[in-house]
Amino acid sequence: MKQNDNRFLEQEEAFIDGIDVSGRWNRMLLDRVIKDFSIENKEKVTAVPGAESFGWCYQCAQCVTVCPVDHVGDYGPRKLVRWVETGMDLFNDPNLYLCTTCGNCYRVCPKAVDMMKIMPAVREEALLEGFVPEELEKALENSSRYGNPLGEPARKRVDWIKTLEEGVGVPIIKSVGREVDWMWFVGDYPAYHPRGQDAARAMARVFNKLGIDFAILGVEEQSDGDSQRLAGEKGLFEQLAEKNMAAFDKYEFKEIVVTGPHALNAIRNEYPKMEGGKEYPVRHYTQLLVDYIDKMEFTREIPIRVTFHDPCYLGRHNGEYEAPRKLLKAIPGIELVEMGRCKENGYCCGGGGGGMWTDSYSIDFMKERLSDRRVKEAVGTGSKILAVSCPYEVSRFEDGVKATNNEGMLIVRDIIELIDYAMGGDSPNPVF
């Protein structure tokens, strides 16, 4: 294991001709002098359409304070700019894949340096040059081949319905044959990931109980593509988006409801921008259910302290902070407390911008995962439940609970699971 903090290079274990020169015996001081500024490297970045604002940074450093990655590593937006100005080739550097596009730097940036535009633009070029973490490449390949990053066959996209109890209907829109109120865009992780499926089934039970007229696309649904776009695969995003829009256009519905904030962002903000793109009315499920609070018949209490993690793409990117909180407060017994970083300043789980598929790559550059750090923050509030509303988060935070030795201290539940449980749903993941 080498140590490199820009001042010295040191091998933890080293032997020369059988002589142990481990640790400080092989320490080499590095030349720290900046011999030149790499204007060319910076201009190579700013020349990429979308990445122009990379050249606007004036080093005020407000971004670094709120960058979730800086809390666990050396990466920070203003530092990245300076590294590039002093020699880094961003197109071929691991730092390119550390940003989760959480958007907190942009929120505080006086110069409007926009990492959400810079990162996908530069990553696109890097991808073309073949520089991409292996696991990310796999997820992108899967998305291209199977329509989802998990590499699951399309026909299995509706398997989660099979284990629903009798009487809970999940109509496939193709077989409904009429206009429905809500076209539910289920999403990849709710369709395929075991813990995501739990949330999907909870959603189905709640929709049924509330008499919501809905249907799903079923096997015609493709990944929303937004994280693939932010990871640099614009072409793939467009391919997925076109398939989804073609499917939307085949059927009649009043509005789309999505499980995931990334799908919300894609359909609301990105699909309309595409050539031939269209605007579809779309809501996150918390934004739909908040109108049904009065109709919810709760049969169970959850007398537990709960804290809520704002998904970056529901909160900062789409401005919704209240709907999830209103739902949690409506559940009998719940004491909702806030973490220090919440709402506009919410801490990122690490899954956005392709981060969902770079975990083992980026951990080499961080002392802990963002999700681990967030779990500790949640535990610090004295909460027993960490409530989430993004399909990336349940698995990330459950891993985080294990990684931080907080099993038995904290459980992670999607808000829809908590609503379902309180409404008497037959959840496999009770809260007690």
Next chain:
Amino acid sequence: MTNTVLVIGGGPAGLEASRGVSDLGNPVILVEKNAFLGGNPIAERYAMLTGPVFRDAEEAMQDLIKPVTDDSNIKVHLSSTVTALDGELGNFTATITSESGTTESVTVGSVIIATGFKHFDPGYTSGAQQHWGYYEQPDVLTLTDLEKMLKDKNVVKPSNGKVPERVCFIQCVGSRDRQLGNQWCSKVCCGIACKQAIEIRELLPDTRVFIFYIDLRAYGFWEDELYWRAQEQHNVNFVKGVATEVIKRGDKLVVKGEDTTMSRPMEVEMDIVVLSVGMEPSQGTLDMANMLHLPLEDHGYIKTIGGPLNTTQTERPGVFAVGAAVGPADLEDSISSAGAAAMKAVSALRKLKLSAVAGD
């Protein structure tokens, strides 16, 4: 008593004060030591002004000079200085001495001092500012040197006449310095460095430009009109950390300093190093203060007594000071304070006249 107002100094502030007084109906005597009007922008051959942004200096100054030379109510004495002033508000006697030695005695009611600043000399003998080698290295320039090159559209390395590949500016030379006794920000140098950087990039697109600074003071609208414009549209490189050493290596200059955002030393080669020299009170300003027994404020400029609420009144009734004679000032500051002084110089005489009529 007399209504005539004496204006000392024919730079931007003196010109504007003269015009203002004349517009209010009072006769003006304007004394200028140079053989021409316009002050530093003309004498030092400025290329373009920072404010108004990027206007040709000679042309812009004509807007101030022409109304004065066209006005029969303003009598201009060029190549002349005021060598004595006695009396009091309403009745001063001033001696104007020309370069050829002829003297003239005039009676004036009030006086406006607009004797301005001088550019800091980086060869200043205290030793504190010697370390950039201005007098040793031909390719170390000041803002004023480069300004002349830009006016001639001929920016080359003085040592070999070649087009520079890399030019850097070193900010705060002669300003913000306790050891020099110059404990002030000269206000304009950051903006001027940005402006000149843009002009270099426009004139020589292949030349890289760097600005080494402590904290970049592009106040007011200069923030986006000069600083952001230089950075975002002209790819001028801003490096936080003022370089301390300039060392010759071959036909290059090695600039050594610290990149404070990286906490790392830097040693980078340049072809031209421009010292962003600030302002000091001009000799004329010091001479006038001395002759008129006007106290100086702590920094060495002519003291005004009203603080921020009265920026032009000196300790002597009937004597006003404007522009860079009272502290570092840009063109806007100078023009504004000149207008204020014109109003006060005339109104002081009117009040005196009214009280005389009332028999006070």
